[in-house]
Amino acid sequence: MKLLKEKILDEGVALSDTVLKVDHFLNHQIDPVLMVEIGKAFKERFASEKITKILTLESSGIAPSVMAGLEFGVPVIFARKRKSLTLSEGLLTSNVYSYTKQETNTIAVADKFLSDEDSVLIIDDFLANGEAAHALVDIVQQAGSDIAGIGIVIEKSFQSGGGKLRNAGHRVESLARIASLEDGKIEFLSEVHA
Amino acid sequence: MKLLKEKILDEGVALSDTVLKVDHFLNHQIDPVLMVEIGKAFKERFASEKITKILTLESSGIAPSVMAGLEFGVPVIFARKRKSLTLSEGLLTSNVYSYTKQETNTIAVADKFLSDEDSVLIIDDFLANGEAAHALVDIVQQAGSDIAGIGIVIEKSFQSGGGKLRNAGHRVESLARIASLEDGKIEFLSEVHA
Numbered sequence: 001m002k003l004l005k006e007k008i009l010d011e012g013v014a015l016s017d018t019v020l021k022v023d024h025f026l027n028h029q030i031d032p033v034l035m036v037e038i039g040k041a042f043k044e045r046f047a048s049e050k051i052t053k054i055l056t057l058e059s060s061g062i063a064p065s066v067m068a069g070l071e072f073g074v075p076v077i078f079a080r081k082r083k084s085l086t087l088s089e090g091l092l093t094s095n096v097y098s099y100t101k102q103e104t105n106t107i108a109v110a111d112k113f114l115s116d117e118d119s120v121l122i123i124d125d126f127l128a129n130g131e132a133a134h135a136l137v138d139i140v141q142q143a144g145s146d147i148a149g150i151g152i153v154i155e156k157s158f159q160s161g162g163g164k165l166r167n168a169g170h171r172v173e174s175l176a177r178i179a180s181l182e183d184g185k186i187e188f189l190s191e192v193h194a
Numbered sequence: 195m196k197l198l199k200e201k202i203l204d205e206g207v208a209l210s211d212t213v214l215k216v217d218h219f220l221n222h223q224i225d226p227v228l229m230v231e232i233g234k235a236f237k238e239r240f241a242s243e244k245i246t247k248i249l250t251l252e253s254s255g256i257a258p259s260v261m262a263g264l265e266f267g268v269p270v271i272f273a274r275k276r277k278s279l280t281l282s283e284g285l286l287t288s289n290v291y292s293y294t295k296q297e298t299n300t301i302a303v304a305d306k307f308l309s310d311e312d313s314v315l316i317i318d319d320f321l322a323n324g325e326a327a328h329a330l331v332d333i334v335q336q337a338g339s340d341i342a343g344i345g346i347v348i349e350k351s352f353q354s355g356g357g358k359l360r361n362a363g364h365r366v367e368s369l370a371r372i373a374s375l376e377d378g379k380i381e382f383l384s385e386v387h388a
Contacts, residue, residue, distance in 0.1 A: 023304065025269075028271065028272065028274070028303075028304055028307070029269050029270070029271045029304075029307050030256070030259075030260055030263070030269065030270040030271070030272070031269060032260050032261075032263035032264040032268075032269070032270060033264065033267075035260055035264075036264065058252065058253035059252035059253045059256060059272060059274070062224070062253060062256045062257055062260075063256055063257070063260045063270075065224075066224055066226045066229055066256075066257045066260065066261075067226075067260075069224065069226035070226040070227065070229075070230065073227075074226075075219075075223050075224065075225055075226070076223070076224040076226060076257075077222065077223045077224070078222065078224070078253060080222070080253070083277075109222075110217065110222055110223075113222070113223050
């Protein structure tokens with residue numbers, strides 16, 4: 001996705017070989033026009049799939065997901081992150097280990113929002129080691145819903161998440177795939193969809 | 195706002211005299227079409243104000259804010275909630291006491307995103323005791339930005355937040371104002387904008 005890649009090059013910062021900071025337009029300050037284009041790009045990529053719901057994770061997944069929800073004409077559910085859960089009645093839960101923060105969070109979705117008749121598009125802002133996406137997949141499977149695919153705004157292709165999800169048979173579509181952040185230089189994977 | 199009030203009556207649940215559950219369309223599952231209409235309604239209410247940025251709070255404020263940002267053609271910043279902050283360099287912070295959770299959270303915004311040239315519309319999903327709105331006001335004032343107004347999706351008018359903010363001279367526009375949740379019955383305040 002051209003506009004997204006330009007934004008990443010113009011305003012993104014490679015903080016280290018693994019950390020890309022995009023807080024100017026995606027995960028702290030949000031560019032609403034870019035979000036509309038991201039929603040359209042997901043619609044284009046998954047146009048052939050039957051999709052009844054979009055599932056994402058608070059907070060940075062919400063803006064791109066709502067724009068995608070508008071394109072597909074379906075509701076968006078955002079999983080909530082909790083440090084711990086004492087009560088889990090009525091909730092589908094899964095655990096996410098954060099390598100950045102070195103802690104495990106529980107993510108939760110009310111079970112009333114997903115059924116075995118749903119076909120779910122999972123959307124998230126970043127894909128690195130795949131921990132968050134894996135937990136979202138787990139929740140969709142617990143609900144007995146189909147997984148239509150996984151839409152990612154920025155994939156760090158040099159980390160293992162994308163490979164693991166694709167090997168597990170999921171259709172993963174990433175709007176920008178980063179090949180490397182070495183030496184503070186942002187390099188994209190060349191691909192057909194570019 | 196008629197569509198919002200209908201949604202609240204159809205899908206909202208008065209869990210107690212003070213708690214309104216709207217997780218079907220606003221703060222867990224999101225109705226993207228309703229969010230578009232909410233964005234337009236904020237634009238209509240604040241059409242005469244100069245607005246350069248929208249500030250909200252993760253997570254439920256994000257969807258309505260991004261749609262409003264699209265209408266106003268301005269970026270959206272979402273403040274992050276933290277249990278505690280060890281490092282606050284480069285951050286504007288304020289504290290929010292949650293009556294529901296009986297705990298204090300710090301909310302934080304990178305100071306690079308707000309300047310004394312900004313005129314900020316604060317948006318949030320709920321207004322009850324005004325704790326969150328007050329902390330957002332505090333952050334905008336720390337940045338030296340002007341406050342163009344405060345846009346609220348659902349105000350519980352029987353709680354003190356709206357009165358306090360209006361008495362402090364802020365322009366508060368709420369798209370739905372709840373007069374009472376007593377006996378499980380949702381009643382709106384009658385108003386001109388209805």
